[in-house]
Amino acid sequence: MLEAPVTWQAIRDEALARIRSRRWPPGELIPSETDLAREFGCARATVSRALRELAEAGYLDRRRRAGTRVALTPVRKATLKIPVLRHEVAARGARYGYALISSGEKPAPLHVSSVLGLEAGMPLLHVLALHLADGAPYALEDRWINAMAAPGIEAADLAAISANEWLVRNAPYSHGDLVLSAAAADAETAAILRCPEGAALFVAERATWLHDTPITSVRQSYSPGYRLATTL
Amino acid sequence: MLEAPVTWQAIRDEALARIRSRRWPPGELIPSETDLAREFGCARATVSRALRELAEAGYLDRRRRAGTRVALTPVRKATLKIPVLRHEVAARGARYGYALISSGEKPAPLHVSSVLGLEAGMPLLHVLALHLADGAPYALEDRWINAMAAPGIEAADLAAISANEWLVRNAPYSHGDLVLSAAAADAETAAILRCPEGAALFVAERATWLHDTPITSVRQSYSPGYRLATTL
DNA sequence: GCTCGTCTATTGTGCAGACATATTCCCGAT
DNA sequence: ATCGGGAATATGTCTGCACAATAGACGAGC
Numbered sequence: 155m156l157e158a159p160v161t162w163q164a165i166r167d168e169a170l171a172r173i174r175s176r177r178w179p180p181g182e183l184i185p186s187e188t189d190l191a192r193e194f195g196c197a198r199a200t201v202s203r204a205l206r207e208l209a210e211a212g213y214l215d216r217r218r219r220a221g222t223r224v225a226l227t228p229v230r231k232a233t234l235k236i237p238v239l240r241h242e243v244a245a246r247g248a249r250y251g252y253a254l255i256s257s258g259e260k261p262a263p264l265h266v267s268s269v270l271g272l273e274a275g276m277p278l279l280h281v282l283a284l285h286l287a288d289g290a291p292y293a294l295e296d297r298w299i300n301a302m303a304a305p306g307i308e309a310a311d312l313a314a315i316s317a318n319e320w321l322v323r324n325a326p327y328s329h330g331d332l333v334l335s336a337a338a339a340d341a342e343t344a345a346i347l348r349c350p351e352g353a354a355l356f357v358a359e360r361a362t363w364l365h366d367t368p369i370t371s372v373r374q375s376y377s378p379g380y381r382l383a384t385t386l
Numbered sequence: 387m388l389e390a391p392v393t394w395q396a397i398r399d400e401a402l403a404r405i406r407s408r409r410w411p412p413g414e415l416i417p418s419e420t421d422l423a424r425e426f427g428c429a430r431a432t433v434s435r436a437l438r439e440l441a442e443a444g445y446l447d448r449r450r451r452a453g454t455r456v457a458l459t460p461v462r463k464a465t466l467k468i469p470v471l472r473h474e475v476a477a478r479g480a481r482y483g484y485a486l487i488s489s490g491e492k493p494a495p496l497h498v499s500s501v502l503g504l505e506a507g508m509p510l511l512h513v514l515a516l517h518l519a520d521g522a523p524y525a526l527e528d529r530w531i532n533a534m535a536a537p538g539i540e541a542a543d544l545a546a547i548s549a550n551e552w553l554v555r556n557a558p559y560s561h562g563d564l565v566l567s568a569a570a571a572d573a574e575t576a577a578i579l580r581c582p583e584g585a586a587l588f589v590a591e592r593a594t595w596l597h598d599t600p601i602t603s604v605r606q607s608y609s610p611g612y613r614l615a616t617t618l
Numbered sequence: 619g620c621t622c623g624t625c626t627a628t629t630g631t632g633c634a635g636a637c638a639t640a641t642t643c644c645c646g647a648t
Numbered sequence: 649a650t651c652g653g654g655a656a657t658a659t660g661t662c663t664g665c666a667c668a669a670t671a672g673a674c675g676a677g678c
Contacts, residue, residue: 162661354585
Protein backbone atom coordinates (compact mmCIF):
# COMPACT_ATOMS: atom_id res chain seq x y z
CA MET A 155 0.00 0.00 0.00
CA LEU A 156 1.32 3.34 -1.02
CA GLU A 157 1.44 5.81 1.81
CA ALA A 158 0.61 9.36 0.88
CA PRO A 159 3.03 11.78 2.54
CA VAL A 160 1.58 12.77 5.89
CA THR A 161 1.28 16.53 6.18
CA TRP A 162 -0.33 18.49 8.95
CA GLN A 163 -2.82 19.85 6.42
CA ALA A 164 -3.93 16.33 5.54
CA ILE A 165 -4.43 15.51 9.19
CA ARG A 166 -6.31 18.76 9.73
CA ASP A 167 -8.59 17.94 6.82
CA GLU A 168 -9.17 14.40 8.00
CA ALA A 169 -9.98 15.61 11.50
CA LEU A 170 -12.34 18.24 10.12
CA ALA A 171 -14.06 15.56 8.06
CA ARG A 172 -14.52 13.44 11.16
CA ILE A 173 -15.99 16.40 13.00
CA ARG A 174 -18.35 17.25 10.19
CA SER A 175 -19.42 13.65 9.71
CA ARG A 176 -20.12 13.33 13.45
CA ARG A 177 -17.68 10.46 13.72
CA TRP A 178 -16.30 12.79 16.39
CA PRO A 179 -19.51 14.30 17.74
CA PRO A 180 -19.75 17.73 19.41
CA GLY A 181 -18.59 17.67 23.02
CA GLU A 182 -16.81 14.37 22.59
CA LEU A 183 -13.24 13.67 23.59
CA ILE A 184 -11.13 12.74 20.58
CA PRO A 185 -8.10 10.42 20.73
CA SER A 186 -4.91 11.84 22.18
CA GLU A 187 -2.17 13.25 20.00
CA THR A 188 -0.09 10.16 20.69
CA ASP A 189 -2.85 7.82 19.54
CA LEU A 190 -3.54 9.84 16.43
CA ALA A 191 0.14 9.99 15.59
CA ARG A 192 0.22 6.23 15.77
CA GLU A 193 -2.94 5.94 13.65
CA PHE A 194 -1.66 8.28 10.96
CA GLY A 195 1.87 6.98 11.17
CA CYS A 196 3.50 10.31 11.82
CA ALA A 197 5.17 12.26 14.60
CA ARG A 198 3.14 13.71 17.43
CA ALA A 199 4.26 17.23 16.49
CA THR A 200 2.52 16.87 13.17
CA VAL A 201 -0.77 15.90 14.74
CA SER A 202 -0.29 18.67 17.25
CA ARG A 203 0.13 21.25 14.55
CA ALA A 204 -3.04 20.10 12.80
CA LEU A 205 -5.15 20.09 15.95
CA ARG A 206 -3.78 23.46 17.02
CA GLU A 207 -5.01 24.98 13.77
CA LEU A 208 -8.45 23.51 14.29
CA ALA A 209 -8.51 24.79 17.85
CA GLU A 210 -7.57 28.28 16.69
CA ALA A 211 -10.33 28.08 14.12
CA GLY A 212 -12.78 27.23 16.88
CA TYR A 213 -13.56 23.63 15.99
CA LEU A 214 -11.80 22.08 18.96
CA ASP A 215 -11.25 22.86 22.62
CA ARG A 216 -7.93 21.70 23.94
CA ARG A 217 -6.76 21.56 27.51
CA ARG A 218 -3.72 19.99 29.01
CA ARG A 219 -4.32 16.71 30.66
CA ALA A 220 -8.06 16.99 29.92
CA GLY A 221 -7.56 16.23 26.26
CA THR A 222 -9.16 17.58 23.12
CA ARG A 223 -12.90 17.92 22.64
CA VAL A 224 -15.02 18.86 19.67
CA ALA A 225 -16.45 22.32 20.33
CA LEU A 226 -20.14 22.34 21.25
CA THR A 227 -20.84 25.46 19.25
CA PRO A 228 -18.42 25.86 16.39
CA VAL A 229 -18.24 29.64 16.72
CA ARG A 230 -17.38 30.86 13.31
CA LYS A 231 -15.06 33.77 13.09
CA ALA A 232 -14.89 36.29 10.33
CA THR A 233 -11.74 38.34 10.11
CA LEU A 234 -12.24 41.88 8.94
CA LYS A 235 -9.33 43.68 7.46
CA ILE A 236 -9.17 47.27 8.60
CA PRO A 237 -7.34 49.06 5.83
CA VAL A 238 -6.32 52.67 5.64
CA LEU A 239 -9.22 54.44 3.94
CA ARG A 240 -7.01 55.60 1.10
CA HIS A 241 -6.19 52.01 0.23
CA GLU A 242 -9.79 50.93 0.58
CA VAL A 243 -10.85 53.57 -1.92
CA ALA A 244 -7.99 52.74 -4.25
CA ALA A 245 -8.85 49.06 -4.09
CA ARG A 246 -12.29 49.91 -5.44
CA GLY A 247 -10.63 51.51 -8.41
CA ALA A 248 -11.64 55.00 -7.42
CA ARG A 249 -9.55 58.13 -7.16
CA TYR A 250 -8.92 58.97 -3.51
CA GLY A 251 -9.43 62.44 -2.14
CA TYR A 252 -9.08 63.92 1.30
CA ALA A 253 -10.31 67.16 2.79
CA LEU A 254 -9.56 68.44 6.27
CA ILE A 255 -12.61 70.18 7.65
CA SER A 256 -11.30 71.32 11.00
CA SER A 257 -8.67 70.52 13.56
CA GLY A 258 -7.76 71.94 16.91
CA GLU A 259 -7.42 71.28 20.58
CA LYS A 260 -10.64 70.95 22.55
CA PRO A 261 -11.69 69.49 25.84
CA ALA A 262 -12.70 65.86 25.39
CA PRO A 263 -16.43 65.31 25.38
CA LEU A 264 -17.71 62.77 27.83
CA HIS A 265 -18.30 59.90 25.42
CA VAL A 266 -14.70 60.15 24.22
CA SER A 267 -13.02 60.48 27.59
CA SER A 268 -15.02 57.61 29.00
CA VAL A 269 -14.21 55.26 26.13
CA LEU A 270 -10.52 56.08 26.36
CA GLY A 271 -10.47 56.10 30.14
CA LEU A 272 -9.25 59.69 30.44
CA GLU A 273 -10.38 62.48 32.71
CA ALA A 274 -13.40 64.29 31.33
CA GLY A 275 -12.53 67.65 29.82
CA MET A 276 -8.89 66.83 29.23
CA PRO A 277 -7.68 68.69 26.15
CA LEU A 278 -7.39 66.47 23.08
CA LEU A 279 -6.68 67.13 19.45
CA HIS A 280 -9.90 66.98 17.49
CA VAL A 281 -9.82 66.37 13.74
CA LEU A 282 -12.78 66.37 11.40
CA ALA A 283 -12.06 65.25 7.87
CA LEU A 284 -13.76 63.91 4.79
CA HIS A 285 -12.49 61.06 2.65
CA LEU A 286 -13.61 61.09 -0.97
CA ALA A 287 -13.81 58.54 -3.76
CA ASP A 288 -13.84 59.98 -7.26
CA GLY A 289 -14.76 63.31 -5.75
CA ALA A 290 -17.84 61.99 -3.95
CA PRO A 291 -17.99 61.85 -0.16
CA TYR A 292 -16.91 58.41 0.99
CA ALA A 293 -16.61 58.65 4.76
CA LEU A 294 -16.61 61.31 7.43
CA GLU A 295 -13.93 60.89 10.03
CA ASP A 296 -14.42 62.41 13.47
CA ARG A 297 -11.29 61.76 15.47
CA TRP A 298 -9.91 62.61 18.91
CA ILE A 299 -6.20 62.17 19.49
CA ASN A 300 -4.26 62.05 22.71
CA ALA A 301 -1.42 64.28 21.52
CA MET A 302 0.82 63.24 24.38
CA ALA A 303 0.69 59.66 23.13
CA ALA A 304 1.36 60.64 19.52
CA PRO A 305 4.42 62.87 19.61
CA GLY A 306 4.90 64.74 16.38
CA ILE A 307 1.23 64.94 15.51
CA GLU A 308 1.17 68.63 16.40
CA ALA A 309 3.74 69.27 13.71
CA ALA A 310 2.06 67.11 11.09
CA ASP A 311 0.26 68.83 8.26
CA LEU A 312 -3.14 67.24 8.66
CA ALA A 313 -4.41 69.03 5.57
CA ALA A 314 -1.99 67.04 3.46
CA ILE A 315 -2.01 63.64 5.12
CA SER A 316 -5.01 62.19 6.90
CA ALA A 317 -4.74 61.69 10.63
CA ASN A 318 -5.78 58.13 9.86
CA GLU A 319 -2.67 57.53 7.83
CA TRP A 320 -0.32 59.60 9.97
CA LEU A 321 -1.24 57.54 12.98
CA VAL A 322 -0.95 54.20 11.19
CA ARG A 323 2.54 55.13 10.14
CA ASN A 324 3.74 56.88 13.28
CA ALA A 325 1.78 55.74 16.29
CA PRO A 326 1.75 51.98 16.66
CA TYR A 327 -0.84 50.55 18.96
CA SER A 328 -0.96 47.36 20.90
CA HIS A 329 -4.67 46.80 21.02
CA GLY A 330 -7.99 48.44 20.44
CA ASP A 331 -11.64 47.89 20.04
CA LEU A 332 -14.08 48.31 17.25
CA VAL A 333 -17.82 48.87 17.27
CA LEU A 334 -19.91 48.65 14.13
CA SER A 335 -23.39 50.08 14.01
CA ALA A 336 -25.95 51.87 11.89
CA ALA A 337 -27.04 55.42 12.58
CA ALA A 338 -29.27 58.01 10.99
CA ALA A 339 -27.38 60.96 9.53
CA ASP A 340 -27.70 64.07 11.67
CA ALA A 341 -27.93 67.49 10.04
CA GLU A 342 -24.22 68.27 10.12
CA THR A 343 -23.15 64.84 8.88
CA ALA A 344 -25.78 64.87 6.15
CA ALA A 345 -24.53 68.23 4.94
CA ILE A 346 -20.94 67.05 4.78
CA LEU A 347 -21.72 63.71 3.15
CA ARG A 348 -24.25 65.42 0.88
CA CYS A 349 -26.93 62.91 1.71
CA PRO A 350 -30.47 63.32 3.07
CA GLU A 351 -30.76 63.96 6.77
CA GLY A 352 -31.82 60.75 8.46
CA ALA A 353 -30.20 58.49 5.86
CA ALA A 354 -28.97 55.18 7.22
CA LEU A 355 -25.20 55.35 7.63
CA PHE A 356 -22.78 52.57 8.39
CA VAL A 357 -20.65 53.67 11.34
CA ALA A 358 -17.36 52.25 12.58
CA GLU A 359 -15.97 53.46 15.89
CA ARG A 360 -12.47 52.51 16.94
CA ALA A 361 -10.36 53.24 19.96
CA THR A 362 -6.73 52.23 20.23
CA TRP A 363 -4.15 52.01 23.00
CA LEU A 364 -0.45 51.44 23.25
CA HIS A 365 -0.37 49.29 26.34
CA ASP A 366 -2.15 51.46 28.92
CA THR A 367 -1.94 54.74 27.05
CA PRO A 368 -4.94 55.74 24.98
CA ILE A 369 -3.96 56.93 21.52
CA THR A 370 -7.06 57.83 19.62
CA SER A 371 -10.77 57.40 19.31
CA VAL A 372 -12.39 57.73 15.91
CA ARG A 373 -15.84 57.54 14.44
CA GLN A 374 -16.09 56.95 10.71
CA SER A 375 -19.50 57.46 9.11
CA TYR A 376 -19.70 56.03 5.62
CA SER A 377 -21.83 57.41 2.83
CA PRO A 378 -25.14 55.61 2.30
CA GLY A 379 -24.79 52.33 0.42
CA TYR A 380 -21.48 51.36 1.97
CA ARG A 381 -20.99 47.63 2.38
CA LEU A 382 -18.26 45.96 4.40
CA ALA A 383 -17.56 42.51 2.94
CA THR A 384 -15.52 39.62 4.26
CA THR A 385 -15.39 35.86 4.11
CA LEU A 386 -16.13 33.27 6.74
CA MET B 387 24.37 37.19 32.76
CA LEU B 388 21.16 35.38 33.45
CA GLU B 389 19.50 34.01 30.36
CA ALA B 390 15.75 34.20 30.38
CA PRO B 391 14.22 31.04 28.96
CA VAL B 392 13.77 31.51 25.24
CA THR B 393 10.19 30.98 24.27
CA TRP B 394 8.59 31.64 20.93
CA GLN B 395 6.38 34.23 22.60
CA ALA B 396 9.42 36.14 23.82
CA ILE B 397 10.88 36.15 20.34
CA ARG B 398 7.56 37.23 18.88
CA ASP B 399 7.41 40.11 21.34
CA GLU B 400 10.98 41.15 20.70
CA ALA B 401 10.42 41.07 16.94
CA LEU B 402 7.24 43.12 17.34
CA ALA B 403 9.13 45.64 19.43
CA ARG B 404 11.76 45.95 16.71
CA ILE B 405 9.06 46.50 14.12
CA ARG B 406 7.32 49.11 16.21
CA SER B 407 10.54 50.89 17.07
CA ARG B 408 11.52 50.98 13.39
CA ARG B 409 14.69 49.11 14.09
CA TRP B 410 13.20 46.88 11.43
CA PRO B 411 11.53 49.46 9.20
CA PRO B 412 8.52 48.77 6.96
CA GLY B 413 9.47 47.02 3.74
CA GLU B 414 12.85 46.00 5.08
CA LEU B 415 14.27 42.51 4.97
CA ILE B 416 14.88 41.16 8.45
CA PRO B 417 17.60 38.65 9.33
CA SER B 418 17.01 35.04 8.36
CA GLU B 419 15.62 32.51 10.79
CA THR B 420 19.05 30.96 11.10
CA ASP B 421 20.66 34.27 12.00
CA LEU B 422 17.96 35.11 14.52
CA ALA B 423 18.20 31.68 16.07
CA ARG B 424 21.92 32.28 16.56
CA GLU B 425 21.27 35.75 17.97
CA PHE B 426 18.65 34.55 20.44
CA GLY B 427 20.48 31.34 21.19
CA CYS B 428 17.64 29.03 20.33
CA ALA B 429 16.57 26.58 17.66
CA ARG B 430 15.44 27.76 14.27
CA ALA B 431 12.04 26.14 14.84
CA THR B 432 11.44 28.48 17.73
CA VAL B 433 12.19 31.57 15.68
CA SER B 434 10.10 30.15 12.89
CA ARG B 435 7.12 29.72 15.14
CA ALA B 436 7.39 33.31 16.35
CA LEU B 437 7.72 34.79 12.89
CA ARG B 438 4.91 32.65 11.56
CA GLU B 439 2.58 34.10 14.17
CA LEU B 440 3.57 37.62 13.23
CA ALA B 441 3.06 36.84 9.56
CA GLU B 442 -0.39 35.46 10.28
CA ALA B 443 -1.16 38.62 12.22
CA GLY B 444 -0.15 40.67 9.21
CA TYR B 445 3.05 42.25 10.51
CA LEU B 446 5.41 40.34 8.28
CA ASP B 447 5.49 39.03 4.74
CA ARG B 448 7.40 35.82 4.30
CA ARG B 449 8.48 34.14 1.10
CA ARG B 450 10.77 31.24 0.55
CA ARG B 451 14.20 32.17 -0.56
CA ALA B 452 13.19 35.85 -0.67
CA GLY B 453 13.20 36.09 3.10
CA THR B 454 11.00 37.90 5.58
CA ARG B 455 10.02 41.56 5.23
CA VAL B 456 8.19 43.94 7.50
CA ALA B 457 4.76 44.55 5.98
CA LEU B 458 4.38 47.95 4.35
CA THR B 459 0.86 48.36 5.60
CA PRO B 460 0.31 46.50 8.84
CA VAL B 461 -3.25 45.55 7.95
CA ARG B 462 -4.97 45.09 11.24
CA LYS B 463 -7.50 42.35 11.42
CA ALA B 464 -10.48 42.26 13.67
CA THR B 465 -12.05 38.86 14.19
CA LEU B 466 -15.78 38.93 14.57
CA LYS B 467 -17.40 36.04 16.28
CA ILE B 468 -20.63 35.04 14.59
CA PRO B 469 -22.66 33.46 17.34
CA VAL B 470 -26.04 31.85 17.11
CA LEU B 471 -28.51 34.65 17.82
CA ARG B 472 -29.91 32.81 20.80
CA HIS B 473 -26.49 32.83 22.45
CA GLU B 474 -25.91 36.45 21.54
CA VAL B 475 -29.12 37.45 23.26
CA ALA B 476 -28.41 35.24 26.25
CA ALA B 477 -24.91 36.72 26.56
CA ARG B 478 -26.52 40.13 27.00
CA GLY B 479 -28.45 38.75 29.92
CA ALA B 480 -31.76 38.93 28.13
CA ARG B 481 -34.44 36.29 27.74
CA TYR B 482 -34.41 34.89 24.24
CA GLY B 483 -37.55 34.52 22.20
CA TYR B 484 -38.22 33.29 18.72
CA ALA B 485 -41.21 33.63 16.45
CA LEU B 486 -41.63 32.04 13.06
CA ILE B 487 -43.46 34.44 10.77
CA SER B 488 -43.67 32.36 7.64
CA SER B 489 -42.00 29.49 5.87
CA GLY B 490 -42.52 27.74 2.60
CA GLU B 491 -41.08 26.87 -0.75
CA LYS B 492 -40.83 29.71 -3.26
CA PRO B 493 -38.89 30.41 -6.41
CA ALA B 494 -35.61 32.11 -5.56
CA PRO B 495 -35.61 35.83 -6.23
CA LEU B 496 -32.85 37.09 -8.42
CA HIS B 497 -30.65 38.61 -5.72
CA VAL B 498 -30.62 35.30 -3.85
CA SER B 499 -30.01 33.01 -6.79
CA SER B 500 -27.22 35.20 -8.09
CA VAL B 501 -25.44 35.37 -4.74
CA LEU B 502 -25.64 31.61 -4.31
CA GLY B 503 -24.88 30.87 -7.94
CA LEU B 504 -28.11 28.99 -8.59
CA GLU B 505 -30.51 29.16 -11.50
CA ALA B 506 -32.98 32.02 -11.14
CA GLY B 507 -36.41 30.84 -10.08
CA MET B 508 -35.22 27.57 -8.62
CA PRO B 509 -37.48 26.61 -5.71
CA LEU B 510 -35.91 27.28 -2.31
CA LEU B 511 -37.21 27.12 1.22
CA HIS B 512 -37.92 30.63 2.44
CA VAL B 513 -38.10 31.33 6.17
CA LEU B 514 -39.01 34.62 7.79
CA ALA B 515 -38.54 34.74 11.55
CA LEU B 516 -38.14 37.20 14.37
CA HIS B 517 -35.64 36.87 17.20
CA LEU B 518 -36.58 38.59 20.43
CA ALA B 519 -34.72 39.74 23.53
CA ASP B 520 -36.86 40.13 26.64
CA GLY B 521 -39.90 40.16 24.40
CA ALA B 522 -38.67 43.04 22.26
CA PRO B 523 -37.77 42.53 18.60
CA TYR B 524 -34.06 41.92 18.31
CA ALA B 525 -33.45 40.90 14.73
CA LEU B 526 -35.47 39.95 11.69
CA GLU B 527 -34.15 36.95 9.82
CA ASP B 528 -34.98 36.55 6.15
CA ARG B 529 -33.51 33.27 4.99
CA TRP B 530 -33.41 31.17 1.83
CA ILE B 531 -32.33 27.55 2.12
CA ASN B 532 -31.27 25.12 -0.55
CA ALA B 533 -33.26 22.19 0.82
CA MET B 534 -31.34 19.71 -1.28
CA ALA B 535 -28.15 20.71 0.52
CA ALA B 536 -29.74 20.51 3.96
CA PRO B 537 -31.44 17.12 4.12
CA GLY B 538 -33.85 16.91 7.01
CA ILE B 539 -34.75 20.58 7.04
CA GLU B 540 -38.15 19.82 5.53
CA ALA B 541 -38.97 17.71 8.54
CA ALA B 542 -37.65 20.18 11.10
CA ASP B 543 -40.17 22.12 13.14
CA LEU B 544 -39.03 25.63 12.34
CA ALA B 545 -41.59 27.08 14.71
CA ALA B 546 -39.75 25.46 17.60
CA ILE B 547 -36.12 25.80 16.58
CA SER B 548 -34.79 28.65 14.49
CA ALA B 549 -33.49 27.82 11.05
CA ASN B 550 -30.36 29.61 12.20
CA GLU B 551 -29.76 27.07 14.91
CA TRP B 552 -30.95 24.04 12.98
CA LEU B 553 -28.47 24.77 10.25
CA VAL B 554 -25.57 25.40 12.62
CA ARG B 555 -26.20 22.03 14.18
CA ASN B 556 -27.07 19.98 11.12
CA ALA B 557 -25.62 21.57 8.02
CA PRO B 558 -21.90 22.20 8.28
CA TYR B 559 -20.43 24.56 5.76
CA SER B 560 -16.95 24.91 4.44
CA HIS B 561 -16.94 28.60 3.65
CA GLY B 562 -19.10 31.62 3.23
CA ASP B 563 -19.17 35.31 2.97
CA LEU B 564 -20.51 38.11 5.06
CA VAL B 565 -21.56 41.62 4.16
CA LEU B 566 -22.30 44.24 6.79
CA SER B 567 -24.21 47.38 5.93
CA ALA B 568 -26.74 49.90 7.10
CA ALA B 569 -30.19 50.19 5.58
CA ALA B 570 -33.34 52.15 6.19
CA ALA B 571 -36.24 50.06 7.47
CA ASP B 572 -38.84 49.42 4.80
CA ALA B 573 -42.53 49.32 5.73
CA GLU B 574 -42.73 45.56 6.28
CA THR B 575 -39.52 45.38 8.30
CA ALA B 576 -40.50 48.41 10.37
CA ALA B 577 -43.82 46.80 11.21
CA ILE B 578 -42.20 43.57 12.33
CA LEU B 579 -39.40 45.22 14.31
CA ARG B 580 -41.89 47.76 15.66
CA CYS B 581 -39.67 50.68 14.74
CA PRO B 582 -40.31 53.76 12.61
CA GLU B 583 -40.21 53.28 8.88
CA GLY B 584 -36.89 54.58 7.59
CA ALA B 585 -35.03 53.89 10.85
CA ALA B 586 -31.33 53.07 10.38
CA LEU B 587 -30.90 49.31 10.75
CA PHE B 588 -27.70 47.32 10.99
CA VAL B 589 -27.85 44.55 8.43
CA ALA B 590 -25.74 41.39 8.17
CA GLU B 591 -26.03 39.24 5.05
CA ARG B 592 -24.41 35.83 4.94
CA ALA B 593 -24.18 33.11 2.36
CA THR B 594 -22.64 29.73 3.03
CA TRP B 595 -21.48 26.80 0.96
CA LEU B 596 -20.33 23.26 1.58
CA HIS B 597 -17.60 23.03 -1.02
CA ASP B 598 -19.45 23.91 -4.24
CA THR B 599 -22.96 23.43 -2.96
CA PRO B 600 -24.79 26.53 -1.77
CA ILE B 601 -26.51 25.98 1.56
CA THR B 602 -28.22 29.16 2.59
CA SER B 603 -28.39 32.89 2.18
CA VAL B 604 -29.65 35.00 5.04
CA ARG B 605 -30.28 38.65 5.76
CA GLN B 606 -30.50 39.65 9.40
CA SER B 607 -31.81 43.14 10.14
CA TYR B 608 -31.18 44.22 13.70
CA SER B 609 -33.40 46.53 15.70
CA PRO B 610 -32.24 50.16 15.83
CA GLY B 611 -29.43 50.72 18.29
CA TYR B 612 -27.70 47.42 17.67
CA ARG B 613 -23.92 47.53 18.03
CA LEU B 614 -21.50 44.85 16.97
CA ALA B 615 -18.37 45.04 19.11
CA THR B 616 -15.01 43.36 18.81
CA THR B 617 -11.38 43.93 19.64
CA LEU B 618 -8.44 44.65 17.40
C1' DG C 619 -17.52 11.32 54.05
C1' DC C 620 -14.21 14.99 53.14
C1' DT C 621 -9.71 17.13 52.22
C1' DC C 622 -5.29 17.28 50.78
C1' DG C 623 -1.40 15.71 48.58
C1' DT C 624 0.54 12.67 44.97
C1' DC C 625 0.45 10.32 40.70
C1' DT C 626 -0.09 10.46 35.86
C1' DA C 627 -2.08 11.28 31.33
C1' DT C 628 -2.32 14.94 28.02
C1' DT C 629 -1.13 19.00 25.80
C1' DG C 630 2.49 22.82 25.22
C1' DT C 631 6.88 23.86 24.01
C1' DG C 632 11.92 23.49 22.87
C1' DC C 633 15.92 21.35 20.28
C1' DA C 634 18.70 19.34 16.60
C1' DG C 635 18.74 17.53 12.32
C1' DA C 636 17.04 16.45 7.79
C1' DC C 637 14.78 17.05 3.60
C1' DA C 638 11.25 19.61 0.58
C1' DT C 639 10.03 23.57 -2.02
C1' DA C 640 10.06 27.98 -3.83
C1' DT C 641 12.56 31.71 -5.75
C1' DT C 642 16.36 34.46 -6.73
C1' DC C 643 20.88 34.85 -8.57
C1' DC C 644 24.37 34.03 -11.57
C1' DC C 645 26.83 32.06 -15.18
C1' DG C 646 27.26 30.05 -19.58
C1' DA C 647 25.40 29.34 -24.13
C1' DT C 648 23.44 31.38 -27.90
C1' DA D 649 22.12 41.36 -25.03
C1' DT D 650 19.10 37.64 -23.96
C1' DC D 651 17.62 33.39 -22.53
C1' DG D 652 17.91 28.94 -19.99
C1' DG D 653 19.43 26.15 -16.48
C1' DG D 654 21.61 25.08 -12.40
C1' DA D 655 23.36 26.63 -7.82
C1' DA D 656 22.42 28.92 -3.68
C1' DT D 657 19.46 30.14 -0.01
C1' DA D 658 15.43 31.13 2.86
C1' DT D 659 11.36 29.31 4.42
C1' DG D 660 8.18 25.14 5.18
C1' DT D 661 7.65 20.90 7.19
C1' DC D 662 8.58 16.27 9.38
C1' DT D 663 10.94 13.34 12.79
C1' DG D 664 12.14 11.94 17.29
C1' DC D 665 13.24 13.24 21.49
C1' DA D 666 12.94 15.76 25.97
C1' DC D 667 10.93 18.22 29.59
C1' DA D 668 7.33 21.56 31.46
C1' DA D 669 2.72 22.73 32.81
C1' DT D 670 -1.77 21.47 33.83
C1' DA D 671 -5.51 19.22 35.75
C1' DG D 672 -8.11 14.98 36.45
C1' DA D 673 -7.85 10.63 39.25
C1' DC D 674 -6.94 8.38 43.24
C1' DG D 675 -5.70 7.13 47.67
C1' DA D 676 -4.10 8.22 52.54
C1' DG D 677 -5.41 10.24 56.56
C1' DC D 678 -8.56 12.77 59.32
